[in-house]
Amino acid sequence: MNSNMKTQRGIQRSRNTFFFAALIALGATLSAQTDGKIVVEAGRIITLAGEDIENGVIVIDNGRITAIGPAGEIEKPWDAPVVGGPAFTAFPGFIEAHTSSGMDRPNENFEVAPFLDIRDSIDPVSYYFEDCLRWGITTINVQQGAGCVIGARGMVVRPVGMTVEEMMVRPKYGLKISAIPKRGKSRSTQMQSLRYAFDDLRRYLEGLVEKERDERGQARREALFQGRDVEGEKNKGRAMGGTAWKVDGLEIIPRGAIDEKHEPLLDLVEGRYMIFFHCGSPIDVPHAIEIAETNGFLERTVLVLDEDCWKAADAIAKAGVPVILDGGLVDQRRDPLTGEERETFVPEVFEEKGITYAISSENWNDRSLWYQAALATGLGLSRDKALAAVTRTPAEILGLSDDVGTLEVGKFGNVCLFTGDPLSVTTWVDKVVIEGRPVYDRADDVRNRHLLEGVTPQGTAPPVADEGDEHDGDHEEEHQDEDEDHHEDKDEEHGEEHQDEEKEG
Amino acid sequence: MKELSIRALQRSATTIALSVLATGVAGQGADDGKDDWTLHAQHIYTAAGDAIEGGTVRVENGKIVSVRSGGGSGALEAFAITPGMIDLTPGIDMGHVSVEQSTEAVFGQSAALGLDLFSYRWDRILKSGVTTVMASAPDYNVFSGLSLCLKTGGEKTISARLVKQDVALRAAVGTQPSSGNRPPRGSEPLNFYFRRPTTRMGVEWLFRKSYYDTISAQQSGDSDNRVRDDILGKTLLGQLPLAVKAMATQDVRTAIFLKEEFGIQRMILTHAVEAWREPELVQRSGVGVCLPPFRASGRHPDGFANDAYFLPLQAAKDLFDLGVPIALSAQDGSEAGSRLGNQAGFAIRGGLSFEAALAAVTIQPASMVAIDETVGSIEVGKDADLVLWSGMPFEPTSQIIGVLLDGQLVVDPRGDSE
Numbered sequence: 001m002n003s004n005m006k007t008q009r010g011i012q013r014s015r016n017t018f019f020f021a022a023l024i025a026l027g028a029t030l031s032a033q034t035d036g037k038i039v040v041e042a043g044r045i046i047t048l049a050g051e052d053i054e055n056g057v058i059v060i061d062n063g064r065i066t067a068i069g070p071a072g073e074i075e076k077p078w079d080a081p082v083v084g085g086p087a088f089t090a091f092p093g094f095i096e097a098h099t100s101s102g103m104d105r106p107n108e109n110f111e112v113a114p115f116l117d118i119r120d121s122i123d124p125v126s127y128y129f130e131d132c133l134r135w136g137i138t139t140i141n142v143q144q145g146a147g148c149v150i151g152a153r154g155m156v157v158r159p160v161g162m163t164v165e166e167m168m169v170r171p172k173y174g175l176k177i178s179a180i181p182k183r184g185k186s187r188s189t190q191m192q193s194l195r196y197a198f199d200d201l202r203r204y205l206e207g208l209v210e211k212e213r214d215e216r217g218q219a220r221r222e223a224l225f226q227g228r229d230v231e232g233e234k235n236k237g238r239a240m241g242g243t244a245w246k247v248d249g250l251e252i253i254p255r256g257a258i259d260e261k262h263e264p265l266l267d268l269v270e271g272r273y274m275i276f277f278h279c280g281s282p283i284d285v286p287h288a289i290e291i292a293e294t295n296g297f298l299e300r301t302v303l304v305l306d307e308d309c310w311k312a313a314d315a316i317a318k319a320g321v322p323v324i325l326d327g328g329l330v331d332q333r334r335d336p337l338t339g340e341e342r343e344t345f346v347p348e349v350f351e352e353k354g355i356t357y358a359i360s361s362e363n364w365n366d367r368s369l370w371y372q373a374a375l376a377t378g379l380g381l382s383r384d385k386a387l388a389a390v391t392r393t394p395a396e397i398l399g400l401s402d403d404v405g406t407l408e409v410g411k412f413g414n415v416c417l418f419t420g421d422p423l424s425v426t427t428w429v430d431k432v433v434i435e436g437r438p439v440y441d442r443a444d445d446v447r448n449r450h451l452l453e454g455v456t457p458q459g460t461a462p463p464v465a466d467e468g469d470e471h472d473g474d475h476e477e478e479h480q481d482e483d484e485d486h487h488e489d490k491d492e493e494h495g496e497e498h499q500d501e502e503k504e505g
Numbered sequence: 506m507k508e509l510s511i512r513a514l515q516r517s518a519t520t521i522a523l524s525v526l527a528t529g530v531a532g533q534g535a536d537d538g539k540d541d542w543t544l545h546a547q548h549i550y551t552a553a554g555d556a557i558e559g560g561t562v563r564v565e566n567g568k569i570v571s572v573r574s575g576g577g578s579g580a581l582e583a584f585a586i587t588p589g590m591i592d593l594t595p596g597i598d599m600g601h602v603s604v605e606q607s608t609e610a611v612f613g614q615s616a617a618l619g620l621d622l623f624s625y626r627w628d629r630i631l632k633s634g635v636t637t638v639m640a641s642a643p644d645y646n647v648f649s650g651l652s653l654c655l656k657t658g659g660e661k662t663i664s665a666r667l668v669k670q671d672v673a674l675r676a677a678v679g680t681q682p683s684s685g686n687r688p689p690r691g692s693e694p695l696n697f698y699f700r701r702p703t704t705r706m707g708v709e710w711l712f713r714k715s716y717y718d719t720i721s722a723q724q725s726g727d728s729d730n731r732v733r734d735d736i737l738g739k740t741l742l743g744q745l746p747l748a749v750k751a752m753a754t755q756d757v758r759t760a761i762f763l764k765e766e767f768g769i770q771r772m773i774l775t776h777a778v779e780a781w782r783e784p785e786l787v788q789r790s791g792v793g794v795c796l797p798p799f800r801a802s803g804r805h806p807d808g809f810a811n812d813a814y815f816l817p818l819q820a821a822k823d824l825f826d827l828g829v830p831i832a833l834s835a836q837d838g839s840e841a842g843s844r845l846g847n848q849a850g851f852a853i854r855g856g857l858s859f860e861a862a863l864a865a866v867t868i869q870p871a872s873m874v875a876i877d878e879t880v881g882s883i884e885v886g887k888d889a890d891l892v893l894w895s896g897m898p899f900e901p902t903s904q905i906i907g908v909l910l911d912g913q914l915v916v917d918p919r920g921d922s923e
Contacts, residue, residue, distance in 0.1 A: 328840060328841075329841060329842075330840065330841050332629075332840070334625055339623070339625060341625055341628060341629065365800075366800050366843075367842065371842065371901055374900070374901035374902045375841055375842045375901045375902075377901075377902040378841075378895070378896075378900075378901055378902045378903055378904045379841060379904065380904070383902075423900075423901070423902050424900060424902070425850040425851065425853050425854040425899065425900055425901065426853060426854060450817070451817055451818065452817055452818050452819050452855060452856075453817055453819045453823075454781060454782070454815065454817035454819065454820065
């Protein structure tokens with residue numbers, strides 16, 4: 001299996017290189033555009049803030065929407081390029097509330113790693129971001145660390161740009177905490193590590209204060225010795241903020257003297273970070289809520305949930321925290337006695353309990369947000385609510401409502417032009433404008449033709465021979481390696497369906 | 506043939522099973538206490554000619570007795586009605602215990618003998634609107650025996666659910682039938698997997714040898730394996746289709762070359778991910794193609810090297826345009842969004858017309874395995890296998906709100922309240 005996975009990764013890698021060329025072409029169109037004015041015309045504008053507009057116009061200037069309304073009522077600047085037309089439906093663009101796609105390997109082998117930053121791992125040429133444009137996703141919250149205890153600082157990005165800096169919408173955005181037991185751990189040791197992380201923070205701060213009281217200036221000297229920045233603002237101390245526990249006397253410690261591991265946690269307790277708290281099963285939920293409450297960040301906590309966490313809906317509703325559904329839309333459970341299967345449509349439970357929820361694409365390319373919203377509509381959510389769960393609501397949950405989520409004056413000029421209804425199988429994303437810049441045009445999307453028609457664009461075909469031979473060889477090698485387990489080959493496809501049980505991000 | 510002569514019993518058995526269940530499960534609310542229904546819908550997509558706008562289907566004794574336009578209302582209402590769907594390669598897990606390990610060429614055994622009718626998957630498949638499936642033994646033998654078609658619901662016996670026994674001989678080319686086998690070597694104790702074939706070449710050799718032996722036995726009149734000669738003989742005469750699992754382009758070519766070499770009359774390529782790469786060859790050969798599930802990402806998860814197989818959304822349309830009979834399959838996809846109806850949706854996304862996509866999940870697979878006299882379309886006299894949709898069929902925004910199987914209401918569109 002291992003060698004097989006390696007090969008896959010190899011193929012992936014080589015394909016990445018080959019499509020790099022195509023991406024450069026996309027990037028070029030991006031940088032050629034100025035941040036000037038642009039006018040988007042559409043036969044229908046789905047604003048998601050009130051009624052749809054028939055035959056509407058959106059004027060974008062300097063990255064933001066300056067006017068939106070019916071064609072007759074809006075004055076179009078004479079010097080602005082126009083995209084779209086009556087055949088298109090304009091839409092705010094989907095918001096990926098939470099994903100660990102688009103980055104290198106997640107889950108560093110530290111339990112508590114808040115000093116890590118996703119910024120160092122985001123891969124601007126990843127297929128994922130390319131697919132985002134293709135499926136109409138314009139804002140993405142990248143978070144990882146479901147396999148850690150405290151993961152890393154995440155980031156909100158736009159799926160366009162050749163560097164992480166270009167993609168950045170909000171750097172250092174949120175911290176990931178996981179209540180899912182790390183591999184090889186029990187649920188109780190996971191919780192113990194988590195509680196210990198905050199106890200450790202407290203002891204560390206108390207120790208700093210104690211030492212500083214013994215000898216003034218020691219914290220600063222040590223920080224300078226370790227090469228930290230303790231100038232300017234960083235040289236000042238501040239009393240501990242936040243609503244939970246306090247460490248007295250913290251004002252005598254220059255903030256720059258607090259080390260990398262504890263600084264983000266202090267930020268968290270003092271209320272400067274959002275928390276994405278990952279729960280893999282309903283029993284994780286009360287623990288997560290308790291830890292957030294004890295340490296004063298419940299208000300800024302978002303629970304990232306697997307599908308069966310709907311069972312903890314009452315606890316979630318009581319805590320009043322919003323949630324992001326990271327698992328399937330439908331929870332299928334079999335009654336162990338009768339064998340009868342029950343299906344629970346998870347968003348409906350959240351809806352009934354009055355929980356604010358966003359739907360994610362489950363880190364799965366086959367479940368992009370348009371498809372999730374369409375399925376959710378089919379399963380019984382109203383169309384408005386299904387659309388909100390992949391646009392407006394994630395914007396609210398992420399605190400990005402001023403910028404994205406709807407088409408309104410003052411918000412980012414992020415517009416997707418669909419060829420028809422955004423939730424229909426026959427509809428495609430035709431063009432995408434991000435902050436006033438046209439960044440995607442289906443006519444130029446060579447790889448979409450690959451996905452659709454199987455045409456390999458010129459110059460992008462891998463030079464290797466037909467893969468068919470490759471796996472034969474691969475497979476045989478595998479045999480040499482694992483003599484003992486041959487029967488597995490015959491069995492492996494017969495196992496119970498094995499959906500990605502392991503959460504990556 | 507040595508198979509159980511179930512066929513004779515089939516009809517009466519089905520009727521008994523139905524009447525038993527009718528009282529128990531879903532008999533409630535039927536028009537006149539029996540499984541007789543009047544269904545009304547804004548659109549009836551019959552898969553046999555044009556759609557009927559605003560029409561009525563009348564079901565009596567498990568059969569469709571009339572299909573007509575008009576008729577103000579029925580006991581069961583829906584936006585649209587389609588025939589019950591048919592999947593030739595469903596996600597019915599027969600388990601590795603159903604892989605014959607003593608030989609790589611099994612001819613006479615029926616998959617019926619290995620089916621687990623108590624698996625929870627049957628219910629999932631039925632609720633997803635698939636009312637008939639072809640069940641085959643797992644594809645780990647070069648020839649793995651005879652497939653059968655059966656309904657996905659009803660009393661849990663083969664005879665009650667049977668649509669047709671022995672609808673195809675199952676075979677596979679490529680690497681899978683040899684996987685796990687290897688030549689003996691070194692000082693290892695001899696075990697089960699030291700057997701042939703161990704390579705792709707060996708698989709083809711065994712395939713050829715079987716046909717050669719049958720043909721020479723027919724010529725000499727002296728057979729060493731009458732079951733094999735009988736069954737392969739039927740495939741040569743066109744009395745039995747050969748359903749071959751052929752995924753990669755190379756496998757598709759192999760299967761078609763074998764068809765042409767021996768004059769195998771009817772062949773269905775199943776799991777045919779890459780049949781689209783050889784459109785002319787597939788068209789010329791006259792094979793039917795059963796496509797595996799589409800992936801939005803374009804990468805297919807089945808097979809040994811996941812990324813290697815690739816099925817573009819337009820594959821169904823391209824093959825259809827060449828006149829190749831197309832069937833779609835959801836395989837193991839039992840979650841909302843991965844079911845057979847969704848596959849038809851993806852095919853439409855790839856440019857296939859609605860009518861062709863409908864045919865590809867109903868009448869087309871039915872005629873590939875010659876069960877189209879009883880199922881596969883909404884026509885008078887056929888089994889009352891019907892799917893009721895809340896909106897346009899195959900759109901992800903639409904839901905299957907009702908399913909009738911042999912006239913029995915197995916998913917009730919009137920909700921749980923009734």
